[in-house]
Amino acid sequence: MPSLADIKRAGTTVRIACELQELKFRDAPYAEFVALISKAISYSVSSIVSQKNVLQNLNEDQLTAFVISPLKAMMFDIAHERNIGGKCDISIVGYSEYLWLAEAKIFSSYGKLLGGYRQLLRRYATGLPNQDRGAMLIYMYRSGKAKDRMAKWAKYLLQSEQDVTVAWESSRIEFTSSQDHSGSGLPFIANHIPVILYHVPTDTIKPPKRIG
Amino acid sequence: MIRSSKVLEADKIKRHIAERWKDDVAARVCNSIIDYIVSNPASRSRYLTYSALKRISRNVPAESDDVYRAAALLSSRFSVLFLHFSFIDDSGKEYPLEDDDAKLILLDGWMDHPETRQRITDIAEHLYPYYEGNKPVLMSSAGE
Numbered sequence: 001m002p003s004l005a006d007i008k009r010a011g012t013t014v015r016i017a018c019e020l021q022e023l024k025f026r027d028a029p030y031a032e033f034v035a036l037i038s039k040a041i042s043y044s045v046s047s048i049v050s051q052k053n054v055l056q057n058l059n060e061d062q063l064t065a066f067v068i069s070p071l072k073a074m075m076f077d078i079a080h081e082r083n084i085g086g087k088c089d090i091s092i093v094g095y096s097e098y099l100w101l102a103e104a105k106i107f108s109s110y111g112k113l114l115g116g117y118r119q120l121l122r123r124y125a126t127g128l129p130n131q132d133r134g135a136m137l138i139y140m141y142r143s144g145k146a147k148d149r150m151a152k153w154a155k156y157l158l159q160s161e162q163d164v165t166v167a168w169e170s171s172r173i174e175f176t177s178s179q180d181h182s183g184s185g186l187p188f189i190a191n192h193i194p195v196i197l198y199h200v201p202t203d204t205i206k207p208p209k210r211i212g
Numbered sequence: 213m214i215r216s217s218k219v220l221e222a223d224k225i226k227r228h229i230a231e232r233w234k235d236d237v238a239a240r241v242c243n244s245i246i247d248y249i250v251s252n253p254a255s256r257s258r259y260l261t262y263s264a265l266k267r268i269s270r271n272v273p274a275e276s277d278d279v280y281r282a283a284a285l286l287s288s289r290f291s292v293l294f295l296h297f298s299f300i301d302d303s304g305k306e307y308p309l310e311d312d313d314a315k316l317i318l319l320d321g322w323m324d325h326p327e328t329r330q331r332i333t334d335i336a337e338h339l340y341p342y343y344e345g346n347k348p349v350l351m352s353s354a355g356e
Contacts, residue, residue, distance in 0.1 A: 001261050003300075005336035007280050014277050017284040024288040025295045026315045075285040077232060095288060 127181030241282035257345025
């Protein structure tokens with residue numbers, strides 16, 4: 001008979017599935033559910049970025065399927081395009097009516113990102129307690145530093161939306177926005193996460209000729 | 213196989229799992245567990261260890277990880293299985309824990325031995341999950 005420690009040693013996927021059932025067992029608050037999703041999303045994004053060489057030229061739906069797959073194996077009730085006020089890119093339903101939503105966009109312009117953010121906040125989010133967290137996943141194929149692009153996106157968001165605030169994560173590459181939901185008046189908090197897929201290896205370029 | 217004219221919660225849950233986790237062997241493990249609980253007296257589902265769950269799903273080519281994941285899904289999302297814990301000490305003696313005690317122990321990360329009162333700090337090494345099947349909810353009519 002395996003102990004709890006034995007099960008958690010089985011690997012990340014099983015460990016997170018096990019933590020998910022512990023949250024339900026303890027009737028843990030929504031914040032802990034969201035924190036576990038963040039951990040799982042980080043794992044999934046890292047996994048995708050490490051395979052970027054074989055993930056070139058995919059569309060948004062195909063990339064989102066790659067994001068979702070590990071979380072499904074962790075037994076999150078996660079869906080692509082579940083109907084929640086419209087077809088939300090990613091939704092996770094948990095115990096106690098917990099809900100977490102995400103919109104995913106391939107970066108092409110800040111205006112397109114703003115459209116996705118507004119869909120997330122104004123179309124899909126219910127604004128209800130325990131359903132007021134989510135994420136913007138930003139797939140970045142184009143050249144350019146993700147850190148600079150995220151800084152510009154945060155600035156654009158602040159200029160475009162009246163009552164939004166942003167706070168940077170310690171990594172300085174992700175940030176969190178908070179904006180009141182137009183229906184409930186409660187803040188909806190979204191993590192803005194870059195998925196860096198730019199892949200043009202330069203290590204095979206010939207070195208300069210030897211001088212002298 | 214569940215035969216009934218009315219749609220049972222068991223059918224609804226199985227359908228949801230099949231849709232969401234198609235191609236995942238853990239979904240087939242879930243089906244076997246649900247069928248077992250539904251087709252046996254409730255008394256036979258009161259103490260289901262991972263070994264028991266693996267026996268129940270012996271017709272599915274599942275690894276231990278698949279059984280862990282299936283049990284996690286059925287207890288975290290659907291309340292088909294109720295999770296409980298036993299404390300087993302170094303001599304192998306088992307002490308079933310009250311759920312409220314286990315919740316505190318999981319949060320604190322330690323407990324005192326029920327008899328010797330010795331402080332146990334590597335608690336995850338001594339906690340053993342087991343499950344109880346929730347036959348009433350599976351046999352109830354599904355609210356479609």
